[in-house]
Amino acid sequence: MLAAMPSPLPRPAVPPASPVPPASAAGARGDACPGALRLHLADDGGLARVRVPGGVLDAERWQALGALALRHGDGDLHLTSRGNVQLRGLDPACGDGLGRALADAGLLPSPAHERVRNIVASPLSGLDGLGVRPVRDWLRALDAGLCGSARAAALSGRFLFALDDGRGDMTALGADVTVRALPGDEALVSLGGECFAVAAAHAPHAALRAAEVFLDAAARVPEGTRVWRVAELP
Numbered sequence: 001m002l003a004a005m006p007s008p009l010p011r012p013a014v015p016p017a018s019p020v021p022p023a024s025a026a027g028a029r030g031d032a033c034p035g036a037l038r039l040h041l042a043d044d045g046g047l048a049r050v051r052v053p054g055g056v057l058d059a060e061r062w063q064a065l066g067a068l069a070l071r072h073g074d075g076d077l078h079l080t081s082r083g084n085v086q087l088r089g090l091d092p093a094c095g096d097g098l099g100r101a102l103a104d105a106g107l108l109p110s111p112a113h114e115r116v117r118n119i120v121a122s123p124l125s126g127l128d129g130l131g132v133r134p135v136r137d138w139l140r141a142l143d144a145g146l147c148g149s150a151r152a153a154a155l156s157g158r159f160l161f162a163l164d165d166g167r168g169d170m171t172a173l174g175a176d177v178t179v180r181a182l183p184g185d186e187a188l189v190s191l192g193g194e195c196f197a198v199a200a201a202h203a204p205h206a207a208l209r210a211a212e213v214f215l216d217a218a219a220r221v222p223e224g225t226r227v228w229r230v231a232e233l234p
Contacts, residue, residue: 065107072094119142120175122165141205149208151212164179177191177214
């Protein structure tokens with residue numbers, strides 16, 4: 001699959017902000033993975049999942065999420081295994097206000113991509129002196145690249161990127177695209193069972209290109225077959 005990757009494209013820019021559509025309940029068809037603008041109707045009410053790439057948020061945004069949980073939901077912030085945040089117990093009618101408030105807090109840089117910003121990263125990278133290199137710059141660049149790629153908006157809400165600073169804590173998570181720091185200012189990019197090495201500076205863009213190659217492969221499966229993750233490719 002990686003053999004189909006063309007030469008690198010220029011790094012995309014983040015598009016200008018666009019109007020935020022209201023939150024809505026997920027339908028029965030297609031990828032029903034919840035998002036911030038696409039609520040899941042659970043037993044305790046509406047559920048909104050706010051993507052937090054790398055699990056990194058500043059205090060101001062945590063406070064904004066806490067205020068929204070108190071205003072619209074059960075008052076708690078629920079953390080997921082991928083480091084995202086869920087608001088639960090929501091009134092399904094809160095959609096307009098919730099979407100606007102999340103955008104105002106800087107938590108929706110691109111409404112069209114809000115469900116595909118699924119990135120986990122070595123949590124102690126750059127903090128404990130271990131690992132080959134810090135990955136926070138990769139995290140920012142990959143998130144910006146995702147939000148700047150019209151093609152990437154077609155990824156499933158289940159598709160997962162992992163950024164490993166070289167200590168190996170992310171490589172066992174079964175991500176669809178994994179980037180692992182290597183000595184010598186290089187990185188290993190993995191897509192399914194296939195791997196290739198790139199310069200560390202090009203790693204975020206290579207990860208995005210790998211995801212776009214997956215989309216091309218998924219588009220070639222027989223009609224009616226749903227392929228949301230690399231492991232589901234025939």
